[in-house]
Amino acid sequence: MKRLFFALWPDPETRTRCTAVAAALKQAGRPVRPDNLHITLVFLGSVDEATETKLVEAAAAIRFAKISIRFDALHYWRRPRIICLSGKPEDSAVALLVEQLNTIAAAQEITTDDRPYQAHVTLIRKASQLPPLTLEPFLWQADAFCLVESCSTPEGVAYRVLKTWQAYEDQTPIDSEAD
Numbered sequence: 395m396k397r398l399f400f401a402l403w404p405d406p407e408t409r410t411r412c413t414a415v416a417a418a419l420k421q422a423g424r425p426v427r428p429d430n431l432h433i434t435l436v437f438l439g440s441v442d443e444a445t446e447t448k449l450v451e452a453a454a455a456i457r458f459a460k461i462s463i464r465f466d467a468l469h470y471w472r473r474p475r476i477i478c479l480s481g482k483p484e485d486s487a488v489a490l491l492v493e494q495l496n497t498i499a500a501a502q503e504i505t506t507d508d509r510p511y512q513a514h515v516t517l518i519r520k521a522s523q524l525p526p527l528t529l530e531p532f533l534w535q536a537d538a539f540c541l542v543e544s545c546s547t548p549e550g551v552a553y554r555v556l557k558t559w560q561a562y563e564d565q566t567p568i569d570s571e572a573d
């Protein structure tokens with residue numbers, strides 16, 4: 395079984411920005427490794443190979459628009475003891491994608507988080523409070539989403555991108571090279 399989730403992966407510039415904010419907060423707990431920074435779309439949990447294959451097939455059929463989320467606030471979430479960036483979507487693209495991902499998970503009888511979707515980037519784990527820090531707002535733009543495996547390693551959790559799907563605006567027309 396693999397521990398899987400759907401996520402948005404940062405482009406290099408976005409990763410650098412998030413890493414800088416996490417570094418500024420490093421006294422507050424344990425910063426997330428830059429390689430692990432992401433936005434969870436839908437957490438799936440333990441999935442067997444046959445189910446993974448069906449999820450991949452279903453995900454490939456999803457049409458979604460480019461995503462743009464404005465991150466302008468830091469929060470401390472007490473229960474998971476994390477500090478995260480919380481974002482506001484610029485339009486309905488991410489909500490529509492999350493809804494479709496929940497639907498394909500439900501079709502495989504996977505129970506997903508039923509709380510309202512809140513886009514966030516976990517920056518610090520094992521935190522006990524949010525230190526004062528002024529955040530310069532920024533946009534996280536994504537033209538793809540991915541299926542990610544959460545692997546536990548001796549050095550801590552590591553996320554591995556298994557598959558990536560592009561937003562429809564970026565898809566080359568199928569007949570572009572015909573004739």
Ligand code: ATP
Pocket residue numbers: 397399434436437507516544551
């Ligand atoms: P660890 O659990 O080992 O401390 P982690 O939380 O980073 O590490 P996972 O638990 O595999 O790693 O989670 C992967 C991603 O899915 C993280 O972004 C996590 O916040 C999110 N996630 C995990 N469990 C749930 C859940 N039940 N509902 C929604 N999101 C979840």
Ligand code: MG
Pocket residue numbers: none
């Ligand atoms: Mg976890």
